[in-house]
Amino acid sequence: MIVDDDRATTEALADIFIRERIPCCAFMRAAPAIAALERSDSIRVILTDVAMPEISGLEFAKAVRNRKQAAPYIVFMSGRANVPMTVSALRLGAVDFFAKPLRIAELVARIRTLVELPQVATVRSPARDATTPPENRKDVDARRAWALRELEAVGKRRKILGAQYEIDPGWIMLLELFDAHCTQRPYHVSALCLASGAPHATALRRLSQMIDAGLFRREQDPADARRSWVFLTPEGLEKISACAETGSASA
Secondary structure (H helix, E strand, O other): OEEOOOHHHHHHHHHHHHHOOOOOOEEOOHHHHHHHHHHOOOOOEEEEEOOOOOOOHHHHHHHHHOOOOOEOEEEEEEOOOOHHHHHHHHHOOOOEEEEOOOOHHHHHHHHHHHHHOOOEOOOOOOOOOOOOOHHHHHHHHHHHHHHHHHHHHHHHHHHHHOHHHOOOHHHHHHHHHHHHHHOOOOEEHHHHHHHHOOOHHHHHHHHHHHHHOOOEEEEEEOOEEEEEEEEEOHHHHHHHHHHHHHHHHHO
């Protein structure tokens, strides 16, 4: 499925996939694309633009992931790609992100691989247990608010001081994974490395160090050997929670 509000792009991609013998359907708006997904469970991959009228590609992806049916693989494309946008896309479980102008040969190869993979289970944030005491939910919300304030402060520091005064990427990863834990969602390795703000090789090295320290655990996606997810370990959660309690008390 192709979803892009630019008619020329949509038609060109459809022609390319048909020539490559990859069956496809194309839409210029997200709403009819969602309706088509409800009518058919044969869609294996969605290639969607990010900036679209009415419903953005990110909102479209959220709607797809919140369905009860198995979720197609989602690949984003955008002519205005930046790190925050890419991180947001990968946080939603996207398997890839292509900047425009598209590298057609690479895109076709990626889509062909995904079409041949097993369909994946839905990736969404489960609702919190209704039996959880209200004070526990308040504690979680307060700690998450602290983590988001810390991440916001990091963003301001980067903007004002630049990379020369960059903070440890491991700390940013801890905050990001704590936020993911609070909202009960998985975190894509690529998204975590991007969010750290460090060069990819540096981020991966720091990630490995955090895993060796027992703070993170990494799980391979059973449906795609090239993709994996990262979670806080109980020890990592205990340590960042202690930091949150201290920070919240100070605030």
